[in-house]
Amino acid sequence: MSYCDTCVVRNRAICSALDPNEIEAMSASGRRRVLQPGQSLLWEGDESAIVANVIRGIMKLTSSTEDGREQIVGLVYPADFVGRPYGSTSLYSVTALDETEVCIYGRGDFEQFAQSHPAMEHKLLERTLSELDRTRRWMLLLGRKSANERIASFLLEMADRLSPHGAGLSGGCAPVDDHIAFDLPLSRQQIGDVQGLTIETVSRQFNRLKSDGIIALPSRRAVIVNDREALMDLAG
């Protein structure tokens, strides 16, 4: 019996492709670890020695220029997979934003296990293809959208991911009185790092939306979307 039996992401992470015996075999080479906000699991340019499943918390993937400008190139949520199997170096750092629990495997161990369990590798492929789609959509935002449109797009995505109504909203049946509320997992600086903007621009755009009545900002991290339609119009 392994700790996987009670894992909250066992039905969604790539290990969901495994049967109980296989789970047990895999868990034998893994270990759990809790990361505090700011703690990193992998560093840009370093040897990619480990891979992991995220169980709880949020992590960021970041890439930086030599002179220290940083870009967040991905956000990682529970059940997501991080690390670079079949490659020797990680091209980005992986850092916890909240307290984050991960399930870690040596890259070599994982590769060996994955190659003998095609169903799990298939799950990883599907996940990677989705992530590539999401990343490319993000490129349109970075390359062609104004600060305004970026923030609107960002808030919509966060609303879908984080509001109590949750991802189910994407079905299109938003409540008529759609007061979507959530807490941002990112600081203003980090939002800037996601969107390719400075912290000042992010702040100005947030407060512009607030004074237009489209959103409310009850506290630093809290957001209430008053007018989802308007936000969608602005996002383009």
Place this chain on the structure above:
Amino acid sequence: MSYCDTCVVRNRAICSALDPNEIEAMSASGRRRVLQPGQSLLWEGDESAIVANVIRGIMKLTSSTEDGREQIVGLVYPADFVGRPYGSTSLYSVTALDETEVCIYGRGDFEQFAQSHPAMEHKLLERTLSELDRTRRWMLLLGRKSANERIASFLLEMADRLSPHGAGLSGGCAPVDDHIAFDLPLSRQQIGDVQGLTIETVSRQFNRLKSDGIIALPSRRAVIVNDREALMDLAG
């Protein structure tokens, strides 16, 4: 005996994971097609009915805003795979830049075949992981680099991909007198679409590099890199 026997990318495309019998089985459900410059294989938002291997030529993946701004989110070279298996819609258009030859499979056929040939799915996974790495690197460029740095980065990548010395240069043993020459596969407008810049900005940056003596531009599409070092400094 199938046309795969003489395929120029047979050692590099994902089908290289297959043995001769398997190749034959796969080729039975595929067909070749030649696309003229500007012709598309898939359209953004449409059902993703087919997937393909690129045999010859270059293609672009593009995503657009409602009002027509376009971002190139990927470039596809021979031996690369295009299309979105295991997903119902393509999030971007796939369009030939040169005369391009592709080897097309119905998505359903491909998925079925892939799932019963883990070695090929593994190749696809490796390819997808590499593409995701490359895409994330590109995000750093779009989010944080100046026009100047973008063009320098772009020219370096093109030099590596296209110069007669070829990708082998990445080993680090550039010739002392490094006159790297190549023809761009993209127009100025398309370079802008890759970099998230306007055609005018691209043109100005190119000509700035030219008047600084770092590159030469013998014709519209031709580029000679005179000073690779300087370009690397500018790229950051």
Place this chain on the structure above:
DNA sequence: CGCCGACTTGAAGAATTTCAAGGTGTGTGG
């Protein structure tokens, strides 16, 4: 020779960044 598309160049304008203060709110120690 002249047209056309692709590229270049200039000047004005807009958006975002940069630099510089000024708030706000939370936790800690007095």
Place this chain on the structure above:
DNA sequence: CCACACACCTTGAAATTCTTCAAGTCGGCG
């Protein structure tokens, strides 16, 4: 309980970069 420090956020004004708009120029091709 208050005061202070600190981190984070906001706001303003100037500077910069890139875009936009508007002419040109170049080179190939009928």
